[in-house]
Amino acid sequence: MKVTITQIDTACLLIDINGFKILTDPAFDEAGKKYLRADGKTYLHKTGSPAMSTADLGAIDLVLLSHHQHKDNLDDAGRAFIETVPGVISTKEAVEQLQLNNVYSLEEWESLEVEADTVEELTITATPCQHASTKEVSAKMGHVIGFVIEWKEQANGVLYISGDTVLFEGVRDVAERFLVNTAILNVGKAGIPASTGDVYYTFTADEAIEVAEMMHVDHLIPTHWEGWDHFQEKSQEAMNHFAKSHIAEKVIKLEPGKAVEIDI
Numbered sequence: 001m002k003v004t005i006t007q008i009d010t011a012c013l014l015i016d017i018n019g020f021k022i023l024t025d026p027a028f029d030e031a032g033k034k035y036l037r038a039d040g041k042t043y044l045h046k047t048g049s050p051a052m053s054t055a056d057l058g059a060i061d062l063v064l065l066s067h068h069q070h071k072d073n074l075d076d077a078g079r080a081f082i083e084t085v086p087g088v089i090s091t092k093e094a095v096e097q098l099q100l101n102n103v104y105s106l107e108e109w110e111s112l113e114v115e116a117d118t119v120e121e122l123t124i125t126a127t128p129c130q131h132a133s134t135k136e137v138s139a140k141m142g143h144v145i146g147f148v149i150e151w152k153e154q155a156n157g158v159l160y161i162s163g164d165t166v167l168f169e170g171v172r173d174v175a176e177r178f179l180v181n182t183a184i185l186n187v188g189k190a191g192i193p194a195s196t197g198d199v200y201y202t203f204t205a206d207e208a209i210e211v212a213e214m215m216h217v218d219h220l221i222p223t224h225w226e227g228w229d230h231f232q233e234k235s236q237e238a239m240n241h242f243a244k245s246h247i248a249e250k251v252i253k254l255e256p257g258k259a260v261e262i263d264i
Contacts, residue, residue, distance in 0.1 A: 001119075001153045003262045007254035009050035010072050011164070011186050011224040014057060016259070017151065019118040022062045023085075024147075024161060024184075026078030027071075028054055031227075035071040042195050044071060048227030051257030054081050062114060064124065065090035066163035067131075067144040068098055072190075072228050073164065087114075089124055091143045108145060108170070109177075120152035128170030129163045133200050141201065148178055156218060157181030159264055164190070164224070166200065167207040172214065180215040181264050186224035187238055188231035205233055205241035212247045219262060220251050 006014040011025040028050050034043040054077070063085050068074050074082075082088050083100060089112065090098075092105040106112060106126035116122045127146040132138035146163035157179040164186050165171060174180070185208045191200040202224055203211070212220040222242075225235045233241075235253070242251045254260055 003264050004259040005221065005254065005262055006259045007223060007256045008052050009048065010227050012050065013184065013223060017119050020116040020122065021058070021060050022064060023057070023060045024064045025066055025073040026063060026081050027073065027075045028077035028081060029075040039195065042192060045229045046227060047229055060085045061116065062086070063088040064147050064161065065094060066129070066146060067091060067142060068094040069142045091145055093143050106145065123150045127174050129165035130168040130170060131164045131201055133166050137196065137199050148174070154264060156264060160184065162186050162203070164202050166203060167210060171211060175215045180217050182219040182221060182262055183212060183215055183217045184221045184223055185211060187222045187233065188225035189233040190230050191232050192230050200232065205238035209242065209245045209247055212250060217250060220247060221254060222251065
């Protein structure tokens, strides 16, 4: 089955499965914006712009929103955009706080079969995330989920989207429960040393390598590594790590705005 993946912005990807179009973590604000963090003291600064506009996307069938509370995963334009789509799958907190009739929640390991005319038995399963390198800080970051996407003609394993997480037992559980063909991992080692020291909020490149090896993936697609000043490992640094690893030939570096066809 034809599957194409297009990098748009941060962790915002367009995944087209035989014509059924899924968008992840909508982010469409232009570069230069800054957003006050929940601490009321520090700001997140956006340094990159989306490679595609909402008008370029055409009709989106489904949005997978890992969490709603952080602007690098749902910014102002992304928040407006999700009101226009048929359905959004996210956390129960997103359902409560966004107060939109088209947002549906999944708890970790819950699954939902989605109606899709062109994809038989399309199923979304929520996976666990730990959105900080310590559980104490992660608890303060709010609820986050990742996703597994399955369908009937999927011959080589599932498509796994990590969401914002570090390597922890929940990610290892994904490797135990699913045969993963393609892993889309949120890397970048997001962090704000001035306020939270050594704590980081998304995979390091080395963690991503460990995940890819653990899951025996055919494809590793890194995302969430450009466009913000709080990403401590930008794409080139991460690629240098990947190039020296045993999984170097499995890494697919997406060029913003350019669709890449994946065999899943």
